[in-house]
Amino acid sequence: MTATDREQVTRALLERYGERSFAEEAEIHLREQPHALYQMLELAALVNARVAPGTAVRTFEELRGHRWSTAGGVLEAGRDRIDHALRDAGYPEGDAAGIATAVTDAALHLQQDHGGDLGGLREDAGHDPVRERELLRHFADVDDGVVDAFCREVQVLWDELLPFADKKALDAAHRLGLGEDAGALRRLAADDREYVRLVDALVRVRHDEHGYRELQELAGHR
Structure with a gap:
């Protein structure tokens, strides 16, 4: 995926699942x-x-x-x-x-x-x-x-943990082509609070099979 593609998927993910942590x-x-x-x-x-x-x-x-x-x-x-x-x-x-x-x-x-x-x-x-x-x-x-x-x-409060992403979030990130580690995901977010919303959005999308498929198609993974 290009950087533009990753940004497009990230924006779609945040709009649908990442309004709030x-x-x-x-x-x-x-x-x-x-x-x-x-x-x-x-x-x-x-x-x-x-x-x-x-x-x-x-x-x-x-x-x-x-x-x-x-x-x-x-x-x-x-x-x-x-x-x-x-x-x-x-x-x-x-x-x-x-x-x-x-x-x-x-x-x-x-x-x-x-x-x-x-x-x-x-x-x-x-x-x-x-x-x-x-x-x-x-x-x-x-x-x-x-x-x-x-x-x-x-x-977001204990900044020594930043950037943290667990296995659930990283698995979704991998499937959507957004990166393999927390550092890669952090670079897709504007700030620390948006980063937490992004990681939580990756956990949320795992529970929405239809939305997950749509984002995978947007990412080019069919």
């Missing part, structure tokens, strides 16, 4: 504050599950409506209530149980180990991306997919 769509304030960081982690767990991205965002909004989107609120609600809410929202039983356990355990460990603030974890990691990922997996007991989803959103 997942965090922006969920109206999470992108600030280095305890509530915002925990909400990004909770949203990451929801987005990583076997549901459509739109379902994940709507479910997060429902949890926030119950005041279950902060570490304190999650601990007050308890694992079982969150599990039931996720099942009611359409999450498969195994995913619902795993997410409910992860977010409640993360809330407990966050308050015990980092003063209720994921920014404390970042400081403990010395702003080292590898160490941050290790600590996230340890304290939240989540898999790499959830850590990836969190890093996609938080990189």
